[in-house]
Amino acid sequence: MKNKLIFLFVLSIIGCTTAQKTTKSAITIKNIHPVDSLLALMTTEEKIGQMTLFTSDWESTGPTMRDTYKADIRAGKVGAIFNAHTAAYTRSLQKMAVEETRLGIPLLFGYDVIHGYRTIFPISLGEAASWDLAAIQQAARIGAIEASAAGLHWTFAPMVDIARDPRWGRISEGAGEDTYLGNAVAGARVKGFQGANLTDNNTILACAKHFAAYGAAQAGRDYNTVDISDRTLREIYLPPFKAAIDAGVRTFMTSFNELNGIPATGNKYLLKDILRDEWKFDGMVVTDYTSINEMVEHGNVANEKEAGELALKSGVDMDMQGAVYYKYLKKSLAEGKVTIQEINQAARNVLMMKYELGLFDDPYKYSNVTREKELVFAEAHRKFARRLAQKSIVLLKNKKGILPLPQKSKKKVAVIGPLADSQKDMLGSWSASGHAEDCVTLKKGLQEAGSDLIFSFAKGCNIYDGDQSGFAEAKKMANDADYIILSLGENRGMSGEAASRSNIGLPGHQLELAKMCKKTGKPMIVVLSNGRPLAIPWIAENADAIVETWFLGTEAGHAMADVLLGKYNPSGKLPVTFPRNVGQVPIFYNAKHTGRPFDAKNKYTSKYLDVPNTPLYPFGYGLSYTSFDYGKITTDKRRFTQSDSINISVIIKNTGDYDGTETVQLYIHDLVGSVTRPVKELKGFQQVKIKKGAYKTVTFTLTKEDFMFYDKNMKWTIEPGKFDIYVGTNSSAKDKVTITYF
Ligand code: GLC
Numbered sequence: 001m002k003n004k005l006i007f008l009f010v011l012s013i014i015g016c017t018t019a020q021k022t023t024k025s026a027i028t029i030k031n032i033h034p035v036d037s038l039l040a041l042m043t044t045e046e047k048i049g050q051m052t053l054f055t056s057d058w059e060s061t062g063p064t065m066r067d068t069y070k071a072d073i074r075a076g077k078v079g080a081i082f083n084a085h086t087a088a089y090t091r092s093l094q095k096m097a098v099e100e101t102r103l104g105i106p107l108l109f110g111y112d113v114i115h116g117y118r119t120i121f122p123i124s125l126g127e128a129a130s131w132d133l134a135a136i137q138q139a140a141r142i143g144a145i146e147a148s149a150a151g152l153h154w155t156f157a158p159m160v161d162i163a164r165d166p167r168w169g170r171i172s173e174g175a176g177e178d179t180y181l182g183n184a185v186a187g188a189r190v191k192g193f194q195g196a197n198l199t200d201n202n203t204i205l206a207c208a209k210h211f212a213a214y215g216a217a218q219a220g221r222d223y224n225t226v227d228i229s230d231r232t233l234r235e236i237y238l239p240p241f242k243a244a245i246d247a248g249v250r251t252f253m254t255s256f257n258e259l260n261g262i263p264a265t266g267n268k269y270l271l272k273d274i275l276r277d278e279w280k281f282d283g284m285v286v287t288d289y290t291s292i293n294e295m296v297e298h299g300n301v302a303n304e305k306e307a308g309e310l311a312l313k314s315g316v317d318m319d320m321q322g323a324v325y326y327k328y329l330k331k332s333l334a335e336g337k338v339t340i341q342e343i344n345q346a347a348r349n350v351l352m353m354k355y356e357l358g359l360f361d362d363p364y365k366y367s368n369v370t371r372e373k374e375l376v377f378a379e380a381h382r383k384f385a386r387r388l389a390q391k392s393i394v395l396l397k398n399k400k401g402i403l404p405l406p407q408k409s410k411k412k413v414a415v416i417g418p419l420a421d422s423q424k425d426m427l428g429s430w431s432a433s434g435h436a437e438d439c440v441t442l443k444k445g446l447q448e449a450g451s452d453l454i455f456s457f458a459k460g461c462n463i464y465d466g467d468q469s470g471f472a473e474a475k476k477m478a479n480d481a482d483y484i485i486l487s488l489g490e491n492r493g494m495s496g497e498a499a500s501r502s503n504i505g506l507p508g509h510q511l512e513l514a515k516m517c518k519k520t521g522k523p524m525i526v527v528l529s530n531g532r533p534l535a536i537p538w539i540a541e542n543a544d545a546i547v548e549t550w551f552l553g554t555e556a557g558h559a560m561a562d563v564l565l566g567k568y569n570p571s572g573k574l575p576v577t578f579p580r581n582v583g584q585v586p587i588f589y590n591a592k593h594t595g596r597p598f599d600a601k602n603k604y605t606s607k608y609l610d611v612p613n614t615p616l617y618p619f620g621y622g623l624s625y626t627s628f629d630y631g632k633i634t635t636d637k638r639r640f641t642q643s644d645s646i647n648i649s650v651i652i653k654n655t656g657d658y659d660g661t662e663t664v665q666l667y668i669h670d671l672v673g674s675v676t677r678p679v680k681e682l683k684g685f686q687q688v689k690i691k692k693g694a695y696k697t698v699t700f701t702l703t704k705e706d707f708m709f710y711d712k713n714m715k716w717t718i719e720p721g722k723f724d725i726y727v728g729t730n731s732s733a734k735d736k737v738t739i740t741y742f
Contacts, residue, residue: 106354205250285352309430414455627656634650
């Protein structure tokens with residue numbers, strides 16, 4: 001005990017000087033990094049222990065649980081624990097590691113702090129709908145402040161998987177279908193979680209997941225096969241991971257899926273050739289939940305021991321919950337199937353994370369009950385959550401300006417639907433330590449809004465069962481009202497992990513409820529709460545207004561009421577296409593032209609017989625209570641060379657009755673390439689606040705980088721030729737200028 005404390009004291013002195021001066025390339029004594037000094041003292045078992053991650057028994061986020069994790073900690077066989085939080089609990093577990101093991105190496109504590117720890121923000125897809133990078137970063141910052149105050153060192157976020165298939169439940173966890181927006185959001189979230197200096201005790205390690213192309217699962221069925229071209233992988237799915245690295249992300253998580261025949265968790269092309277050799281990533285790679293073991297199910301290895309050997313040799317540093325390294329790696333080493341160098345490198349990558357956090361200086365620095373009481377669920381955090389929730393709301397329809405409601409009138413408003421008062425569903429999936437009872441529902445938000453309106457509430461039906469016993473009460477209430485607000489959508493469990501849907505319409509009898517309300521002839525406003533794009537053609541046709549609210553988190557109802565009553569003019573834009581029906585899927589804006597683009601006058605063109613090719617609502621779409629008029633697009637040059645930058649400008653006038661925020665989007669179309677190019681690609685967006693009657697000039701500066709792509713030889717390049725540049729309010733923009741690169 002005395003030796004160990006002396007050792008730690010020495011290490012902490014070294015650690016303290018180096019951690020204060022630098023985090024990655026430490027100033028060392030005798031040219032040996034302190035982590036290497038520690039590594040030299042460790043046995044093989046202790047090294048393998050550092051490469052092992054187990055869940056606590058506080059909650060289950062996967063198919064297996066173990067009840068021996070405390071004994072494993074005491075035996076020095078675990079390097080990190082996830083799903084354990086609060087200052088007191090993490091301190092108790094840390095004490096076991098620091099005081100009861102031979103070397104006293106601190107544990108890492110990880111958790112899925114995806115959109116908040118206790119103060120819950122909109123689900124990630126909802127945050128992305130704000131297109132407000134500073135706000136998205138601040139939400140991650142607050143998540144880190146609360147999580148670190150609760151003893152956590154590491155979040156398994158951001159999820160940066162591009163998703164083009166709304167059947168896939170995990171579309172709710174990312175930033176939607178577009179790579180450019182996905183890159184920007186990935187960077188903002190990493191910076192928010194990791195802050196300016198990882199040794200600060202309110203910063204946590206971020207984790208870019210799920211590497212890679214998990215969102216391309218065939219048929220939108222979770223965990224399903226991914227088989228895509230290297231071009232699609234590199235142009236669409238990989239860039240947000242690289243953006244996370246450029247923002248300084250320190251950990252990666254491998255995905256469950258196979259990629260082109262090889263599971264990501266044993267995929268050297270991904271984990272070594274791209275991640276380490278091309279991108280020079282020097283952080284730590286953890287698997288997803290038992291994804292090493294699952295390679296046996298995939299069928300690329302015969303047993304778990306072989307799976308462990310393949311994972312290590314492919315570049316996996318830490319085994320989440322699989323206990324494969326824990327059970328077999330020492331034997332694999334003895335048999336020469338893996339090398340001690342491979343084990344040393346993996347263990348070192350894990351130890352470096354602890355070093356960069358300053359845990360060797362003070363293993364208990366995050367487990368502080370006083371900070372926890374002061375910071376978790378702070379009023380300022382909830383205030384910000386309301387602000388971001390407002391920004392995440394997308395106005396999809398507002399016929400005859402029925403919204404905002406006349407809050408100073410004594411009109412009667414019937415609020416009907418299964419989501420109007422469902423606190424738990426406002427949390428969305430992956431709500432960490434969010435408490436349902438904290439959540440403000442639409443009902444409560446309207447009641448607390450201080451309007452003169454007279455509200456009545458009825459559930460009408462459940463979210464997905466066949467019970468219509470509430471219809472009669474709802475019908476009576478609707479007949480008696482001046483306005484109907486329908487609160488419809490999914491429950492929180494219908495998106496997120498293992499929650500794919502083959503039918504993406506409104507579940508249960510909600511559509512019947514809406515049709516019944518429509519028959520009353522009263523103005524009908526539909527408020528959607530959902531984790532994915534929904535196919536709602538009847539609602540789109542028959543509602544007078546539609547407000548997309550995703551799952552808005554703790555302050556959901558306040559934000560919804562702020563928008564419905566005009567205290568906040570909605571500014572959200574869709575980060576993902578809404579199809580007319582599931583038969584159109586996959587449908588996304590940056591598709592190819594094809595050789596037979598649709599032509600109504602020509603049978604032999606690309607179309608369906610029963611539905612248009614166009615989506616219900618396109619990527620980037622969102623209305624405002626005001627109206628924005630776009631002037632002519634101008635460019636400061638029609639021809640450019642590789643050293644030029646091009647300035648594209650447009651004047652936007654607020655021609656309506658409300659001050660508002662518009663997200664101006666710029667898309668390019670490379671008209672001719674050595675490989676076909678998408679009809680549009682987002683290459684810029686700017687959010688501008690414009691007072692009613694005023695106007696603003698928005699200018700985008702493009703460089704040759706914005707026009708580059710992988711040519712027919714997979715060379716990243718720009719090719720001479722014409723480009724159409726569109727600027728508009730969403731991806732269906734028509735106004736353009738044409739410029740030529742030569
Ligand atoms: C889950 C998820 C992953 C999460 C991990 C830990 O299976 O796929 O996103 O971070 O396990 O809970």
